Amino acid sequence: MGYELHYWPMIPGRGEFVRLALEEAGAPYRDVAREDGDDGGIAPMLDRLSDPDDLRPPFAPPFLRDGAVMIGQTAAILLYLGPRLGLVGDVEADRIWTHQIQLTVADAVNEAHDTHHPVGVGLYYADQKPEALRRAKDFREARIPKFLGWFERILAANGGAHLVGAEISYADLSLFQLVEGLRYAFPRATARALRDAPHVAALREAVSERPRIAAYLASSRRIPFNEDGIFRRYPELDG
Amino acid sequence: MGYELHYWPMIPGRGEFVRLALEEAGAPYRDVAREDGDDGGIAPMLDRLSDPDDLRPPFAPPFLRDGAVMIGQTAAILLYLGPRLGLVGDVEADRIWTHQIQLTVADAVNEAHDTHHPVGVGLYYADQKPEALRRAKDFREARIPKFLGWFERILAANGGAHLVGAEISYADLSLFQLVEGLRYAFPRATARALRDAPHVAALREAVSERPRIAAYLASSRRIPFNEDGIFRRYPELDG
Numbered sequence: 001m002g003y004e005l006h007y008w009p010m011i012p013g014r015g016e017f018v019r020l021a022l023e024e025a026g027a028p029y030r031d032v033a034r035e036d037g038d039d040g041g042i043a044p045m046l047d048r049l050s051d052p053d054d055l056r057p058p059f060a061p062p063f064l065r066d067g068a069v070m071i072g073q074t075a076a077i078l079l080y081l082g083p084r085l086g087l088v089g090d091v092e093a094d095r096i097w098t099h100q101i102q103l104t105v106a107d108a109v110n111e112a113h114d115t116h117h118p119v120g121v122g123l124y125y126a127d128q129k130p131e132a133l134r135r136a137k138d139f140r141e142a143r144i145p146k147f148l149g150w151f152e153r154i155l156a157a158n159g160g161a162h163l164v165g166a167e168i169s170y171a172d173l174s175l176f177q178l179v180e181g182l183r184y185a186f187p188r189a190t191a192r193a194l195r196d197a198p199h200v201a202a203l204r205e206a207v208s209e210r211p212r213i214a215a216y217l218a219s220s221r222r223i224p225f226n227e228d229g230i231f232r233r234y235p236e237l238d239g
Numbered sequence: 240m241g242y243e244l245h246y247w248p249m250i251p252g253r254g255e256f257v258r259l260a261l262e263e264a265g266a267p268y269r270d271v272a273r274e275d276g277d278d279g280g281i282a283p284m285l286d287r288l289s290d291p292d293d294l295r296p297p298f299a300p301p302f303l304r305d306g307a308v309m310i311g312q313t314a315a316i317l318l319y320l321g322p323r324l325g326l327v328g329d330v331e332a333d334r335i336w337t338h339q340i341q342l343t344v345a346d347a348v349n350e351a352h353d354t355h356h357p358v359g360v361g362l363y364y365a366d367q368k369p370e371a372l373r374r375a376k377d378f379r380e381a382r383i384p385k386f387l388g389w390f391e392r393i394l395a396a397n398g399g400a401h402l403v404g405a406e407i408s409y410a411d412l413s414l415f416q417l418v419e420g421l422r423y424a425f426p427r428a429t430a431r432a433l434r435d436a437p438h439v440a441a442l443r444e445a446v447s448e449r450p451r452i453a454a455y456l457a458s459s460r461r462i463p464f465n466e467d468g469i470f471r472r473y474p475e476l477d478g
Contacts, residue, residue: 076338
């Protein structure tokens, strides 16, 4: 049976934060839009987004189906999966703190996206390049250091190995993905910022070496970053 | 005892989503930065953001203190407060759906903010006005109708009176505030969009007439929208 993930099949995007949690836990799941065959592809996803009979339709991908429950919004999906996959602590204070970190990762992801789409998602990058150059400068110089500085601070305060408690959580996996995305899109700016965030750099490496994550990253299930996604390598935006 | 809210005192901003929940529930709380006296003002907030001994510091305001627990990120605060204030259902599926709606409100709020700050939060509006004009056009024409259309759809699917179940939830209050903000910042574009979203318009009015909310809105505790906040009335951005 297992979970059903619905997300755009050609980009890692926001779906990747959900995939990493499912992969780390070894949970059975279908990545529906990436499957061939009659019940695969993006048609089921598009159907669910526009199904007039659906009382609780997601606003946008990614969304997750678990039997009769359908959940949209990346952070809400992880909130739901965390306890089920053993990727969050048992205590409410730990759960809310993990979620708070996840929402801050989401803010950073949104801002990374907006570096190449500062005017609007409905326009091409080529049609908003002057705006993108200005926004990316602010993101590189002010926002990447601020976000990574906060993650560094809370990692250091927790002993360095994990963001929350003594075990891996979905927040660790999400921070890994954020840093991977930033390294792809802004390699020079991110390398500079990581020199001041050694715990973040070490966590990124430690996550990449976890057996299930390492196997996943080496598999065809991992979609490479590319210039249709959230994190895009446009060298001019890296300064 | 009660809750302690910490947020910038001169704008409704993201803190307002927390205030509305506390006010609707009649919960005792201190709006610390708006208080005079030795333990009021923004100094306690700024101290908490930079306190090197704080193991779980918020990334940014607003944040809420409940005894020993400190929570940042608006949606996480409401996730925590919802059950305590009776502003979310008891069933997990209802709670995650309410949170999913809240996160979609948060996305709309972020996009509304970025209409006047498309390049970066560190720059003045006057220094990014050409970019703002382009971004606001996309927001008015594509995003406001898309967001309000989704809220309309899920309200209608639930019978029209509430977003989730048969009782008020923090998502209803947050949608009220989003619509109020949009009406302030984009009066013409929002009036147009609300003509196609009658349930959203009716919910906004119903929330404004709830006894505790009406009393709050008429009080000095309610901070008027203004041009330092998220929702700013720059007529040129309303098309």
